[in-house]
Amino acid sequence: MSNSNAERETWSTRIGFILAAVGSAVGLGNIWRFPFQVGQNGGAAFVVMYLAFVVLIGLPAMLVEFVVGRRTGMNTVSALKEFGSPRWKYLGGLFVFIGFVLLSYYSVIGGWVLRYMIGSATGSYMTQSAGSYFSEVATGFDALALHAVFMFAVIAIVALGVKRGIEFGVKLMVPAIIAIFALLAVYGYTLDGAMDAYAYYLSPDMGYLLANWQSIVPNAAAQGFFTLSLGMGVMITYASYLSEDENLAVDGVTIIGFNTGISILTGLVVFPILFSAGVNYSRAGAGAVFISMAEAFSSLPFGRVIGILFFLTVALAALSSSISLIEVIVSYAIDEFNIQRVRATVLIGTAIFLLGAPVALDPSGLDTHILNLYDKLAANILLVIGGLLLISVVTIFHTDKALDEIEKGVGNLVWWGHVWLWIVGVPVVVVLGVALTLGIVEYVEFLRGDFIPFVQEYL
């Protein structure tokens, strides 16, 4: 059973909470996933849909998680049992499951980032074609070893606890990420291809958007949840460590503002570098950023130094997101099974490492079929289901508790609160239902078209 709330840790400052949430949001989603999603889904047209999802669905979805987390002060499973009814604990269980799946491949990509950081320092990727370098390092022993190193770092931070580990870590990492990226964006601006890059990235083709909405909608929804760390209880867990009554809406807007700003900043870093190096990455998949950035750094002035800085920043961003993913599971294990934090973190981290091993050893190499199997399942299906059910439990089934909690730190909302909940409860749920259906259809097509033939070839 749950420990009493008195024993639970809390954030030491409000800014600590905001930085931890920003640190969770800003990660490989902004830097690795966002650019190839933009590339595969029509450039700026995708950016428009993604921004709409972030603002119209991301903000309410984040508030809903804050409400459940702060009201209950519990891990996701107990929080949903308490906020909803005993049945809703299964949704909390789903969140724990999503945490395992998501972090298992996220950490493999974290390992790629470490590999490229080392590669920038030694110059190893500069002596061969970027594509062949990627297929050498993306799967196999190197990938597995660096996946282990990355998980080790995650375990080390989370084992130290909420204040000494997570909060201390993000206070160093988040400002460093912003400072380095701002510098790199200025550098991007000085490059020859900068203006073309801005045009590609920032001028949407509405005709394309209308013609392709069936594939853009589910991918934009998935990217929106992924980038904001929503749909699997991270924000429930982080808000459960809040001690005072704060204005949750202001915190939500701040966090989303930071994350969106950093996504856009990432585009301002990545696209000018790619364009000026003449790299076409739009048809590449999960390896896109690695292949193209390596190619770019090989030919650009000061490429090695910029490369080290770039991949170091990405590694920090990935780390601050990973600690939030594992914390969902760790806090559940501590509360429910009374295990010590260090033990829980080591056990869970090891299990996640094992689950990610097939991704690191994927025999399809550049095609990354196993990675796609995990990523499409986690982002396009599981996070969207999680977000959809969570919004339903709060805005449709338990409106009174939700209103009461939102009003703390804000004041009496009168009828506005009900209007807001209705707006979130009905249209958002419908849109997410459509996105989920389209996402499932796409996943089945992926299984039939790519994954099953791949398995048949290797078995």
Ligand code: PFF
């Ligand atoms: N938001 C993180 C990123 O953009 O890299 C990834 C992530 C963290 C997704 C936590 C989901 C989550 F619950």
